[in-house]
Amino acid sequence: MARLSGWEMAATGQPLRPVDRELPAPGPDEALVRVEGCGVCHTDLGFLHEGVRTRHALPLILGHEISGYVEDAGRNLAHLVGQAVVVPAVLPCGECALCRSGRSTICRSQVMPGNDRDGGFATRALLPGRFLCPVPGANGNPDAPLGRARGLTLRHLAVVADAVSTAYQAVRRSGAGPGCLAVVVGLGGVGTFAAQLAAEAGAAVVGLDVDPRRLDAAGSLKVGLALDPRACSPRELRGRIADFGKDAGVPEAGRVILECSGTPAGQQTAWSLLGYGATLMVVGYTMEETPLRLSNLMAFDARALGNWGCAPELYPELVEKVLAGSVDVVSHTKLAPLSSIESVLESVRARREDRRIVLVPGEEAA
């Protein structure tokens, strides 16, 4: 009988508590994943501190950004055993009318680890196995080098489960590509990847953030212009971005804005950058309301598209990009022991971290 050790959330605002328990055998379509890395996302802090409710009742093990190995699987997924995988943060059922019509991100039977059932802040997780994304070239050692990107291991790929893949779907949906200006608002856990992926798609990229460390590092994200939106008036901001677009030879119309900050201030900045035919991708999350002139969408014939997770079918091509080094994950990721989860969560909450933290099970692992 497999066991897990981990940390569970019992109530809003309370410290996590250690948990150690037996796991049932996988059902026919389930896989038991040995967690090698689990990223810490702002969504986890939303559950823990901001009153965002988990869909499964508490107590619950949080964490939805998982990479690892399939240790055991149900009879329909026996071929997965031993496979290194990235676990998509949103696992649709694959069977309902929405899934069959290509709208799997709104599948009402979807399972998000650490929200609909126990997640990855633990040594193991029992999950729907159908859409786990195999990692080509991985061997049994989670610390072995992977692909062509220096320092990349299976543990780092945890962030592909949500931060990188959410950015990827958002960039794809936005239509950002050659001859397009893309403005990324918030160069944090998701924005760092959105900027790289927009540039990789061929767009000229502007990055906005209020943190000078992030602005200094923006060059490595292939950001052509990095600005603190508080350092100038909204009008000046629009002017500087327009000038950058002119220099880059991209048209004013059809701009893409990727709101990744998940803050009211970031949302207002993003909204103020709407222009003719613009596409605003709403990627970050905040429960707060923001005063907006909604009619600007009409006046500019523009659109605002929400982006929830990433459809599983996009993961294999994205993992290829990461393995090929087209998207730099290593520089934006820091590994930390799962046993340090409490101090890590505090540090992320205080915005002291400039990288995405991946928690790595150590002594807890059996």
Add this chain to the structure above:
Amino acid sequence: MARLSGWEMAATGQPLRPVDRELPAPGPDEALVRVEGCGVCHTDLGFLHEGVRTRHALPLILGHEISGYVEDAGRNLAHLVGQAVVVPAVLPCGECALCRSGRSTICRSQVMPGNDRDGGFATRALLPGRFLCPVPGANGNPDAPLGRARGLTLRHLAVVADAVSTAYQAVRRSGAGPGCLAVVVGLGGVGTFAAQLAAEAGAAVVGLDVDPRRLDAAGSLKVGLALDPRACSPRELRGRIADFGKDAGVPEAGRVILECSGTPAGQQTAWSLLGYGATLMVVGYTMEETPLRLSNLMAFDARALGNWGCAPELYPELVEKVLAGSVDVVSHTKLAPLSSIESVLESVRARREDRRIVLVPGEEAA
């Protein structure tokens, strides 16, 4: 030399003033249209009273909802002379990169009568002629019956120039169709047509308005459920709409919301109806800001699409629908003499009119 008589706006908040002047001969791509009807739109009141600025400097003849006859045309459009036409409210250039890529509604050289140049509150208008939409079956009498719809004349078709066509493009873009729930917020000048067109496309339609006269008349718009959103709590409203959808056999996910009220209250109601995979069409206009939880787009994987005007290529099929009686224009339109423009504008502003007013030149016409 042709002349026009009409009414021009000289300054915000000031009465219109009568104008009578000569018109130059049409340029090679221009057409001189004898106005037979010009609809009054809330946009005109925005210019007149709410500080919305016209793109052309004042003084300017307002009015962008024109039907009439081509009296004269430049050398490239000689075939149009004598033709009965509807004038699309947004006339793109047809040549620029945006037009060529199917984004003509954001063409930066677009001409909107009564905004970019003199419009239809006059006996004649000189306009770009390329995209005027011919009206099949019209003879030289603007009061002759047209098509199969009882009471329909060329004058009534003025409202197709903007109110009906804007609703049409919005419904098409929204994807509303069979098996879909469409909620129309605001059953006014545009909403009456949005409701009919959503039903004509196959959707089950809910109509929301705060005016009891409009709710009473909603049945004729093929609205299956008509509600005053102020008469119940937001939660009850969502519940009643969900129950209606269940009875109609349409799924919860993928709902369409058409915001046609152009009021902050209507926008908040529309936003509160967002659900999984929903599409909110922002059709109405207000300069006011509204507090919104923008992240709901992300949480619901939903989208908000602005809709500016209607691409000219959609007009011929829409005119066919109106002539065939699939969309009832006559019941929602009232003809009034152009000479009564001042009292008409007052009456529309005071929301006393329950129909779209079409101003008809009479004694002014030479």
